[in-house]
Amino acid sequence: MATFSDGIADTRLPGAGVIETDVLIVGSGPSGASAALALSTLGIANMMITKYRWTANTPRAHITNQRAMEFFRDMGIEEQVKADSTPHDQIGDTVFCTSIAGEELGRILSWGTGPSRHADYVLASPTLNCDVPQNYLEPILVRNATGRGTQTRFSSEYLSHTQDADGVTVQVLDRVTGQTLTIRAKYLIGTDGARSKVAADLDLPMEGAMDIAGSMNITFTADIQQLVGHRPSVLYWVVQPGSNVGGIGAGLVRMVRPWNEWLIVWGYDITGPEPVIDTAAATQIVRNLLGMPDLEVEITGTSLWGNNEMFATHLQKGRVFCAGDAIHRHPPSNGLGSNTSIQDSYNLAWKLAAVLRGQAGPGLLETYSAERAPVARQIVTRANKSGREFVQLFEALGILGAQTEAEMIEQIEERKADTPAGRRKRDAIVAAMEIKNYEFNAHGVELGQFYTSSAVVSDGSPRATPTRDPELFYQASTVPGSPLPHAWIGDARDKYSTLDLAPSTQFTVFTGIAGQPWADAAPAVAERLGIDLKAVVIGPGRRYTDLYFDWQRLREIDEDGVLLVRPDKIIAWRSLAAVDDPENALIAALSSILSRTA
Ligand SMILES: Cc1cc2nc3c(=O)[nH]c(=O)nc-3n(C[C@H](O)[C@H](O)[C@H](O)COP(=O)(O)OP(=O)(O)OC[C@H]3O[C@@H](n4cnc5c(N)ncnc54)[C@H](O)[C@@H]3O)c2cc1C
Helix, strand or coil: CCECCCCCECCCCCCCCCEEEEEEEECCCHHHHHHHHHHHHCCCCEEEECCCCCCCCCCCCCEECHHHHHHHHHCCCHHHHHHCCECHHHCEEEEEECCCCCCEEEEEECCCCCHHHHHHHHHHCCCCCEECCHHHHHHHHHHHHHHCCCEEECCEEEEEEEECCCCEEEEEEECCCCCEEEEEEEEEEECCCCCCHHHHHHCCCEEEEEEEEEEEEEEEECCCHHHHCCCCECEEEECCCCCCCCCCCCEEEEEEECCCEEEEEEEECCCCCCCCCCHHHHHHHHHHHHCCCCCCCEEEEEEEEEEEEEEECCCEECCEEECHHHCEECCCHHHCHHHHHHHHHHHHHHHHHHHHCCCCCCHHHHHHHHHHHHHHHHHHHHHHHHHHCHHHHHHHHCCCCCCCHHHHHHHHHHHHCCCHHHHHHHHHHHHHHHHCHHHHCCHHHHHCCCCCCCCCCCCCCCCCCCCCCCCCCCCCCCCCCCECCCCEEECCCCEEEHHHHCCCCCEEEEEEHHHHHHHHHHHHHHHHHCCCEEEEEECCCCCEECCCCHHHHHCCCCCCCEEEECCCCEEEEEECCCCCCHHHHHHHHHHHHCCCCC
16 A cells, blocks of 8 residues: 555555645644634635534533633624523623522622623623534534635544644544545644544643542433522532542532523532433432422533643644643633634634735734733633632532531531621621622723734833723733723724724724824835735724724723734734834834734
């Protein structure tokens, strides 16, 4: 049998050639499908292969934060996602209880739905978070990517790759025919999840550990609207005997579709044998957590998964990159996994496009690791910390040392007593619930990523000192490396977010009326660099006025200064005021950002 240059057997059917593409994406999860969608939107030839015959078959990720929604808005699919989502106002009454039908221990208004936090969320973004189960989201992403040009191949398993100076040669198993295919791409992105073979083949440096705790998912249908419709939420945490085993620390009843499709997450001891969850066992867990011993339940699926605490400290080698769970592996706490995976791909796609079009030097691609590896570390740390912070609630309730169910109930009951112990317990519960804001209202973690790399040119200003807790509160800024702040601008008829005017297909400069010379320089800069650069002048009598005067408060530059915004809506550079030669100032900044030699 013939072999390829790297020694792999050529098992192609007679007449079959090597398949070629610019970017090959392994995996069609949130990360891979977002990379495909962004690349196709940018007109870059790409192919997405995925091991199974269709997209995710379980709900998995669901909390979809504002940064992910902004990506969907940029891609023109926000309304499609919203149509399949449970909206913002229905997702936040997170309940802690002894069972769904039983007593409540307390509630925490989550995801910015509480009056004290709602304004923060509304002010930060043109779009609000919502709940979209992963098995609803993935088809939207894949459909739109494929419609825009992605060549999507299901039942195609990545086996191995080699790379050389010009590209990457990838061996792929066609799981329908059993044949091995060869795909030659200029770049390869491994978005093949937490057990990523691409990341393993690259031998990416990883920190942390896998499978530190065990969880099981049980999906079921049961209409329980009468128990939850008045306290609508996607998460109901149930403190019951046995539930403090495993990663999440309490039994979780999660809404998939209001109010008759549900998913239970229940811990198991990962150091012991794998539990067998047959229909009878699953039904018993459902009935226990719901506190409804006679409930008619249809169990629709069960699965086991490991909780991880691992992240890559470098995300790429040569022409191969990894994104998503391949580089950050952590429990679902804070709902960061899919959201961060989407942002990884948003960061990478425009850079690949710029290099493939000859607009940027290969050095731009190195900034992917520089910018996203710190995010991977941050979110893995946060999600695991949030998981562990359930212990404070267990401590407050006094159930950590409880040996029997009766002891546990006695401890939980003590919070009602008119005794010094009861009083202490009530105070401790309030303090423990307060800590959970770091999981359920961590707006700063969700939105506040800041990049330092050669794709950001400093103007010499330091990053602003946070005025509030940076994990809980997002602080908009225009210091280069920050996400472009959102403000509503427009005219008597139309209203746009500043984010809407900086789409992923271009660089954008924002200035004021006195900064017109920056806008005048933009076409010449675009022509000289061969890039798409648009100017937005905000002010009275111009196409866009500062409708609520928010932009003036947020921009942190003088009216004659400028913000240069990257295709992924990150401030790449700014000038606080006018300069003598705006054209050359912009050329210098963009040349540096794009890693172009003089
Ligand atoms: C119960 C639960 C709840 C969660 N809740 C949230 C939440 O609320 N919000 C949130 O943001 N995240 C949440 N997550 C995390 C989220 O599911 C993951 O972070 C997300 O799926 C990662 O996306 P990905 O594209 O990187 O990887 P995956 O979704 O794991 O996709 C990997 C893809 O690679 C493919 N693949 C794997 N190996 C190969 C191969 N060899 N060849 C070809 N294809 C391959 C697979 O078929 C799949 O398409 C939750 C997870 C769980 C388990």
